[in-house]
Amino acid sequence: MIAALDEGHLFVITSLKDLTSTVLVEALSRGLPVLCPDHCGFADALTPASGIRLPITSPPTFIAALRDALLLLHDDEARRRCLSVGARRRARAFRVEAKVLALQAIYARVLAPTGMGLDGTGRR
Numbered sequence: 001m002i003a004a005l006d007e008g009h010l011f012v013i014t015s016l017k018d019l020t021s022t023v024l025v026e027a028l029s030r031g032l033p034v035l036c037p038d039h040c041g042f043a044d045a046l047t048p049a050s051g052i053r054l055p056i057t058s059p060p061t062f063i064a065a066l067r068d069a070l071l072l073l074h075d076d077e078a079r080r081r082c083l084s085v086g087a088r089r090r091a092r093a094f095r096v097e098a099k100v101l102a103l104q105a106i107y108a109r110v111l112a113p114t115g116m117g118l119d120g121t122g123r124r
Contacts, residue, residue, distance in 0.1 A: 005030040009080065010073060013042065014066070016056060029091035033083030035069050037062065045094075049086030 001023075005011070011027035013036035024045055027034055034051035036042040046053055052072075054065040073080045092098060 002026070002030065005032060008032050010035065010070075011051075012066070012070075013037065016062075018042075025091060025094045028087040028094075031084045031088045033073065033080060033087050035066060035073075045090075047086065047090055049083070050090035051083060051087065 005027055008027075008030075009032070011024070011032040011034045013021065013024060013034065015021070016037055016039070019040045021042075024034055024036065024042065028045075028050055034046055035054060036046060036051065037056045038053035039056055043053055052069045054062055054069060056062045073083070
């Protein structure tokens with residue numbers, strides 16, 4: 001599958017039922033801009049610098065937005081390449097190291113008012 005992603009120029013997700021597919025992050029990590037529905041976890045995972053979120057207010061709206069996004073990127077290779085760079089950058093947010101730092105920040109914020117440190121002893 002990774003070899004297939006490496007041959008692509010764009011990754012399109014049309015599923016209206018997935019919450020957030022791991023393949024979205026895999027596509028970003030391979031430098032593929034993503035077109036996907038603007039809902040659930042897709043909306044949180046994708047940034048304007050890494051792809052295009054498609055409105056899903058109605059099936060015709062979604063279809064028209066998908067068509068427009070495909071044509072836009074077909075006609076503007078420079079923009080597609082810019083989104084490709086943004087995709088690789090966005091993928092870094094999903095690395096294990098980034099997740100560890102995010103969790104540490106959450107624990108620090110939650111525990112700070114109680115005076116408890118990250119190790120539970122009051123030391124930081």
